[in-house]
Amino acid sequence: MHSGADTRCCSHRGVCLQGVINGGTGSQADTNDGIPLIGKTGTHETYSTMMIESSTKATTAVWVGRWDGQASLWNEYYDGNALQNVRYYIAQDQQRAANDLLGGDDFPSPANDLTRQVLTDLPNVVGQTVEQATQTLESEGFSVNVGAPVDSDQPANIVAAQDPAAGRVAGSATITISPSNGQGGTVPNVVGDARNAAQQKLAAAGFTNIGWDADCAKPAAKVDSTTPAAGTAANKTTAVAVKCSE
Secondary structure, three states: OOOOHHHHHHOOHHHHHHHOOOOOHHHHOOOOOOOOOOOEEEEEEEOEEEEEEEOOOEEEEEEEOOOOOOOEEEEEEOOOHHHOOOHHHHHHHHHHHHHHHHOOOOOOOOOOOHHOOOOOEEEOOOOHHHHHHHHHHHHHOEEEEOOOOOOOOOOOOOOEEEEEEOOOEOOOEEEEEEEEOOOOEEOOOOOOOHHHHHHHHHHHHHHHHHHHHHHHOOOOOOOEEOOOOOOEEEEEEEOOOEEOOO
């Protein structure tokens, strides 16, 4: 079971866990009613998810997962909702009902000599599947937020970017991983190529929306430049403008 870094970020657990709700991995479960909350997310492999949150008056807990089998919930949808996120919506309604009934007070602040920031090594998960990256990061004590898919030449569901990047980071950090949408590519270098050769290179890289200037039709024309430039990461549907000269 992966429980994340939420309980290890400082000496005063309650204050640490407020960050889970306030912009952290459990922010989608925030009741947004002015009642201070703490929270804790969790997953068991990829087929079981949890969300626990609490005011100073009441604690609620939600489990959403497969009752039979171990097929992954990730990247599965029902009625437009990602199954791994269903826990947040249930938890939000449940905790809001408790808050409406019981209210809640501010959590006490920790003593100054009890708080400290602990740095830890953050691994590089770019190139892993979303599921592998999530397990890798949570096994190291980090919380994980899956961001929106981004343009990348990696296949879909492969992590194309992470924020923050690998290195030394606060132990309380939430790591946002952005999967590839499978629609990105890198504009190849075709400068100096004849039109046919350039077109073949661009097509092989997945770029077929190409705009040629008039000079490119001349028999001895060579490519001077492309926009976007060579080496630029772009969606494969992006128009590539090619300029040529003899």
